[in-house]
Amino acid sequence: xxxxxxxxxxxxALKGLNRNYFIELLAKNIRTTLRSVPSAKVxxxxxxxxxxxxxxxxxxxxxxxxxVFGIVSISPAIVIDSDITTIEExxxxxxxxxxxxxxxxITAKRGDKTFPIKSPDLCCRLGEVVLDNVAGITxxxxxxxxxxxxxxxxxxxxxxxxxxxxxxxxxxxxxxGALLLSGGIDSxxxxxxxxxxxxxxxxxxxxxxxxxxxxxxxxxxxxxxxMSQYCGKIKLFVVPFTEIQTKIVEMCPDRQTTIIxxxxxxxxxxxxxxxxxxxxxxxxxSLGQVASQTMEGLAATNAVAGMPVFRxxxxxxxxxxxxxxxxxxxFETSILPYEDCCTIFVPKHPETKPKVSEMLRSEEKxxxxxxxxxxxxxxxxxxxxx
Amino acid sequence: MKEIYLDNAATTRVxxxxxQKMLDTLVNNYGNPSSLHRLGIRAEQAIKEVRQLIxxxxxxxxxxxxxxxxxxxxxxxxxxxxxxxxxxxxxxxITSAIEHPSVLDVFTFYQNHQIEVIVLGVDTQGHIxxxxxxxxxxxxxxxxSIIGVNNELGTIQDLPAIGKIIKTVNPKCVFHVDFVQGxxxxxxxxxxxxxxxxxxSGHKIFGPxxxxxxxxxxxxxxxxxxxxxxxxxxxxxxxxxVPGIIGLGEAIRLRKDAFGDEFEAIRILRTxxxxxxxxKIDGIKINGDPNGSPxxxxxxxxxxxxEVLLHSLESKGIFVSTGSACSSHKKEKQYVLKAIGxxxxxxxxTIRISFSQEITKDDVETAVEAIAQAVNSLRLxxxxxxxx
Numbered sequence: 211x212x213x214x215x216x217x218x219x220x221x222x223a224l225k226g227l228n229r230n231y232f233i234e235l236l237a238k239n240i241r242t243t244l245r246s247v248p249s250a251k252v253x254x255x256x257x258x259x260x261x262x263x264x265x266x267x268x269x270x271x272x273x274x275x276x277x278v279f280g281i282v283s284i285s286p287a288i289v290i291d292s293d294i295t296t297i298e299e300x301x302x303x304x305x306x307x308x309x310x311x312x313x314x315x316i317t318a319k320r321g322d323k324t325f326p327i328k329s330p331d332l333c334c335r336l337g338e339v340v341l342d343n344v345a346g347i348t349x350x351x352x353x354x355x356x357x358x359x360x361x362x363x364x365x366x367x368x369x370x371x372x373x374x375x376x377x378x379x380x381x382x383x384x385x386x387g388a389l390l391l392s393g394g395i396d397s398x399x400x401x402x403x404x405x406x407x408x409x410x411x412x413x414x415x416x417x418x419x420x421x422x423x424x425x426x427x428x429x430x431x432x433x434x435x436x437m438s439q440y441c442g443k444i445k446l447f448v449v450p451f452t453e454i455q456t457k458i459v460e461m462c463p464d465r466q467t468t469i470i471x472x473x474x475x476x477x478x479x480x481x482x483x484x485x486x487x488x489x490x491x492x493x494x495x496s497l498g499q500v501a502s503q504t505m506e507g508l509a510a511t512n513a514v515a516g517m518p519v520f521r522x523x524x525x526x527x528x529x530x531x532x533x534x535x536x537x538x539x540x541f542e543t544s545i546l547p548y549e550d551c552c553t554i555f556v557p558k559h560p561e562t563k564p565k566v567s568e569m570l571r572s573e574e575k576x577x578x579x580x581x582x583x584x585x586x587x588x589x590x591x592x593x594x595x596x
Numbered sequence: 597m598k599e600i601y602l603d604n605a606a607t608t609r610v611x612x613x614x615x616q617k618m619l620d621t622l623v624n625n626y627g628n629p630s631s632l633h634r635l636g637i638r639a640e641q642a643i644k645e646v647r648q649l650i651x652x653x654x655x656x657x658x659x660x661x662x663x664x665x666x667x668x669x670x671x672x673x674x675x676x677x678x679x680x681x682x683x684x685x686x687x688x689x690i691t692s693a694i695e696h697p698s699v700l701d702v703f704t705f706y707q708n709h710q711i712e713v714i715v716l717g718v719d720t721q722g723h724i725x726x727x728x729x730x731x732x733x734x735x736x737x738x739x740x741s742i743i744g745v746n747n748e749l750g751t752i753q754d755l756p757a758i759g760k761i762i763k764t765v766n767p768k769c770v771f772h773v774d775f776v777q778g779x780x781x782x783x784x785x786x787x788x789x790x791x792x793x794x795x796x797s798g799h800k801i802f803g804p805x806x807x808x809x810x811x812x813x814x815x816x817x818x819x820x821x822x823x824x825x826x827x828x829x830x831x832x833x834x835x836x837x838v839p840g841i842i843g844l845g846e847a848i849r850l851r852k853d854a855f856g857d858e859f860e861a862i863r864i865l866r867t868x869x870x871x872x873x874x875x876k877i878d879g880i881k882i883n884g885d886p887n888g889s890p891x892x893x894x895x896x897x898x899x900x901x902x903e904v905l906l907h908s909l910e911s912k913g914i915f916v917s918t919g920s921a922c923s924s925h926k927k928e929k930q931y932v933l934k935a936i937g938x939x940x941x942x943x944x945x946t947i948r949i950s951f952s953q954e955i956t957k958d959d960v961e962t963a964v965e966a967i968a969q970a971v972n973s974l975r976l977x978x979x980x981x982x983x984x
Contacts, residue, residue: 420904420905420910420911423907424907456977460976460977
């Protein structure tokens with residue numbers, strides 16, 4: 211008897227002629243997440259993926275597989291020969307070893323039409339032998355304590371647990387996006403949501419030492435690491451931003467520094483995105499959350515971007531964002547109090563209704579030197595792969 | 597780039613002789629002091645010598661010294677040990693507003709548990725209000741805990757005077773002093789200070805982390821925090837940290853001249869630092885008591901953020917602190933500066949310089965030059981810009 215994890219993919223099954231591509235990609239992503247579980251082997255069967263795994267690695271493997279996007283649900287299952295006596299014996303054993311159950315049900319599916327017993331007949335037959343051999347138990351086909359699934363294919367899979375997963379599409383099938391990762395609560399969630407729709411995420415973090423400490427950088431690396439459980443491998447660019455930030459604060463009007471800074475972040479992120487073959491940028495912005503995220507503020511930052519900017523959190527309340535951050539496990543890291551010193555640059559009265567024309571006028575003085583400074587920042591970025 | 601380490605109040609570099617002694621203990625004197633065989637006895641003898649050494653430096657008996665894992669455990673052990681032992685209906689405990697978090701947090705905990713807690717205010721230099729203390733002590737007062745040398749300001753409390761006030765009003769009240777920043781830097785005599793308990797730590801004096809000790813006067817009833825095998829006269833169970841204790845002992849021995857020549861040398865260094873800073877930078881404030889511990893210098897600069905200054909010095913190989921490293925995890929960071937009434941414009945721009953005998957006059961010059969540069973360039977970025 212072998213232990214496997216049955217992997218069900220939802221949306222992918224609808225993808226017509228490209229279906230195989232999606233399934234291969236999903237299998238590859240599962241293999242990647244199971245690198246550290248050497249006993250695990252991924253294979254395709256009709257309509258499903260199967261992960262073979264040793265008994266002792268089962269829980270560890272399930273924990274990892276659950277986080278891969280493109281999976282609707284998984285079930286830990288046993289695999290046995292498609293032979294009626296073996297099936298009966300195992301059905302009895304499965305029900306007998308289940309704890310705290312009073313009622314059960316058998317759901318049998320005959321996928322292999324060469325198997326002599328039809329699905330409804332198999333249900334009845336297995337129900338009977340279980341009733342005969344397990345004491346103190348009755349059938350309840352509506353609300354059973356235990357629903358034992360028996361899928362007869364080339365081999366037979368038996369399971370009773372359905373673990374819901376995150377759905378979405380396999381990471382990588384929707385191209386690459388550059389995520390502006392700040393170390394706060396929102397941006398990791400934004401990255402997570404785009405990865406859920408199949409985007410391969412690269413991270414861009416702007417490091418302003420000494421205004422933000424090296425601890426903040428460590429924190430961002432930690433966040434990317436947590437995200438990588440869902441998003442797969444993440445290439446993180448640590449962009450040295452001190453000189454640009456200082457220059458902006460020095461040369462531009464107080465009220466506008468935040469927006470102008472964000473515009474330069476966007477420009478640099480786009481340069482990196484282009485270098486990396488990414489087709490979009492991703493931010494954690496949420497409408498109205500802070501002064502720079504008013505509609506006018508977003509428009510002013512958006513104006514510098516040539517590629518689409520995805521803002522998956524745009525309509526989310528902070529509480530909703532926090533909830534997701536807690537679920538994916540980035541919240542605790544995000545709230546570590548390191549970056550607060552950056553607030554020396556937050557103007558007392560930030561512009562909430564910036565106009566692009568005004569920004570451009572303010573940027574005139576620095577635009578020329580910024581060309582070189584931005585190129586240097588990109589060239590001197592440190593790349594961390596997680 | 598030469599590293600100039602000016603954060604010795606946070607922790608110190610272990611002296612090579614200490615490390616050597618510890619290594620030797622780890623591989624050669626590895627017995628468990630509780631073992632009955634000779635390896636056990638050898639280990640026990642070694643820690644006994646250190647116990648005596650500590651007792652000699654505090655002017656008490658070696659039976660009154662108990663080893664701990666450091667300052668935080670020591671403070672918890674005394675405060676919780678005294679309170680838990682009494683369990684009366686009416687209890688009052690007193691401390692000051694500028695304690696280390698390992699004292700203040702325990703007091704806050706008890707405040708939420710129906711025990712009357714009084715927190716004494718301090719003057720602008722960080723000395724506790726002795727009149728307030730006198731008025732606060734009553735029959736129900738079971739404990740007064742005061743920081744002997746403040747970790748952020750260096751202010752030294754007048755312990756003999758405080759001891760006298762306490763014992764005059766209520767001789768049964770336990771007087772505890774957190775002496776982590778003072779041990780082997782400032783002389784102390786537990787008899788003349790009328791102390792019942794004192795906490796010290798190893799890693800502030802070039803010893804290892806994870807070891808410390810408490811003095812508990814004979815006859816003082818304390819309930820143990822950690823129960824088990826009955827080590828340390830049943831007050832602190834757990835196999836003794838023998839290599840740590842030996843390291844602490846060696847660190848103490850190495851500091852036998854500290855109270856004379858070193859104290860004076862550090863005092864000169866600190867004065868030089870202050871003079872240089874004052875000459876080079878305007879908008880500064882020196883916090884604490886000029887006659888406090890020379891090992892600590894607390895400086896504020898207006899229009900600068902302490903944390904940013906710290907990082908900018910760090911990039912030049914100069915390591916300072918923005919206050920207590922132990923409270924940098926906390927939300928309420930600047931309660932000490934608040935207690936001495938430091939003006940708001942200076943509070944944000946505060947750093948702590950803490951010296952050791954490894955620091956030279958040249959280091960001071962280099963450090964002050966770096967601070968001046970950093971402060972000036974940081975101030976440019978936050979200058980008031982009315983005309984734009």
